[in-house]
Amino acid sequence: MKPLDAHCHVWRLARGDYDWLTAGGAALSPIRRDFSVEEYPEATDLILVQAVPTRAETDFLLDIAAGDPRVVGVVGWVDLEHPDCAAEIETLARHPKFKGVRPMLQDIEATDWLIDHARPDAMASLVRNRLSFDALVTERHLPMLCDFASENRDLPLVVDHAAKPKPGPHPVWEEGMAALARLPHVHCKLSGLLTELTDPDRRDPLPALRSIFDQLLDWFGPERLIWGSDWPVLTLAASWHEWRNLTDLLLSGLSRSERTAIMRHNGARFYAVADQPIATSN
Template sequence: MTLVDSHCHFWQLSRGDYDWLDGTGGPLEPIRRDFAPQDYPGTARLIAVQAAPSVAETEFLLSLAAQDPRIAGVVGWVDLSAADAAETIAFLSQNPVFKGVRPMLQGLEDSDWLVTAARPEAIAALKAHGLRFDALVTERHLPMLQRFAAAHPELPLVIDHAAKPQPGARPAWHQGMQALAGHAHVHCKLSGLLNELSDAERADPLPALQAIFAPLLNWFGPERLIWGSDWPVLTLAGSWQGWRDLTETLLAPLSEADRAAILHRNATRFYGVT
């Protein structure tokens, strides 16, 4: 079946703006190296997503897309609080491969930054240029994101990694995600979930993944769930093929049309790629 990977990363450490990858040792050591399109292990059309808070990295990803036709879209970074944010969005939008923005909300101390600091003209520019918004959030951001989604129904929004549900009971996650699913323009990525499981859950990940997937399917339906790998961050928890096999098992009870929607049609529609 055709596959669109709605969430993968490429980086070149010598560029110098990947602060979260700085240092040596620790759990990130296995991915503290360059990852280029030729290293991608699967066969898919790709949406390359920013991994550094700089316009320069967005331009780097756009340059990779110019060299590799598998990269159908780029989700970049713009400082939405900057005075020139609208102009930067307009400039990047001259490249048709530029499909949206992703501020790195999970790393900001202020959980409400998006609604308190982002400039209205920047959000208006996203809408005016037909762009999308990738929400890199965790459970603490969900009440804010619900307010943002309600205020901007014209801005297509996708929740990256299903807001990173944590192991164990998660009533606040359930409440927040269900509320967001009530907005027809809000989608959710099936990506990054393996990385959030506990070590015990990773030993047999399917039950824990089913406990996350079942409510997401109920809330968003197969028409607003989008498959992604989060490669190469994924490799800290498992292999690309392992995640592909796990998601095939999760989707097995669905109809062929619903599986196709989650694996490629929803991403194609959401990001406006061919």
Template sequence: MSRGDYGWLDGEGGPLQPIRRDFDLPDYPGEARLIAVQAAPSVAETEFLLSLAERAGSPIAGVVGWIDLAEDGAGETLRRLAANPAFKGVRPMLQDIAQTDWLLEEACPEALDTLQELGLRFDALVTERHLPMLEAFAAARPDLPLVVDHAAKPQPGARPGWEEGMAALARLPHVRCKLSGLLTELSEAERADPLPALQAILERLLDWFGPERLMWGSDWPVLTLAASWQTWRELTDRLLAPLSERERRAILHDNAAGFYGVAP
């Protein structure tokens, strides 16, 4: 927090107050190896996560960081970071950028070319408004592995725009989707019994992406604003219970390992 780059956490009090503190590796409740994903738009955040991955016995198998893709010299920054084998990709915080088409209009093509050249991945932190733009971006770059974070944060109620946009993205074979961040987007009424709402979302995601292109994520510690890590894992087990053991393992572990290029 002392770095001052978690702008979305600004302001004392309010609904985000429970996570307005530093989190470190011993705080993470899971036992499996993990991919750590940036939560601040700074290279310092990326370097911090890489330093955690370098600790002896660290569970971090890979880091998805941040760079300014619109900045001159972004390609050089990518090359420097990619010298660390734990650096696996980037996530521009598109949901926080007012300009919906920023990725198409402002991001440097040379930086995006460098992403592909280095074999890095692209995490898309988007909401429903970005889906047509993201489809155009992904279609233009079929060699850049892309994953939609938090399933583009479907909102409670009818979601025709979300369904249309996600179905279009799923038709692109190099696009994946994360089964994560869903609990925090549910309404208060849905959170009282989240399984029906989550099942409805998962049914659509399985129709579009299949179990081979979905990957589980904790969204921890933001998750804790809605539920504990253990609650989300237990809900996940119930959601995936109808699938085969191979399909469950793919969603929970293997798809992410394959996408980010780490050992299973």
């Protein structure tokens, strides 16, 4: 089974809009260079996800997707409060590999921006064109996101990086994620978890990851968890192969069909890459 990496990035710094990366501190220096699909570590199908809030970068990713069969989908960016955003979504939807949008909610100061400022006609356009919504959020957004998801039940939604949990008990995160999981159109990505660990936990990451994963599995089940790498941001914490091996350990107690669902079928179904069966226990 060839996995589907439902969350990876590529960038070309000379394009000039990666401000978070070029102006970042020393911690980002290992990834402050160009990354291309050709460098991706495995022969895996890929969903490219936007990394800056510009239409130019979305067009850049779609150009890559048009010329590389490994890229089966692109999650782009649209200014969801612009009066013409619904029409822009209609235009992007004509590209066969455009699969959805991701506003960078974690970087917007107003926690309720999505509800207060994003245009309802943009959400209607996403639904009409069978597109999806990636929620790049942290713990502070979860009550708002639950309200948004409840009001937009026809819009497939996935929580990127499981809302970036920290190890240990966090009642707000737990309550928020459990509430989202009660909505059947909401999914969760197993991605970005390693980079949120503290340095001590990174030295032996499995216990901390197991604690997070077990809760996510209980809430979302194997039918709504979607695997991703968050490469190359991942490499700030570990290699792609280390994350893949840790994933195998986390999924080791599941049936083969459940593992395959998380590693490929759920992401393919969510992003309408192909018709895939829902996992069932063996």
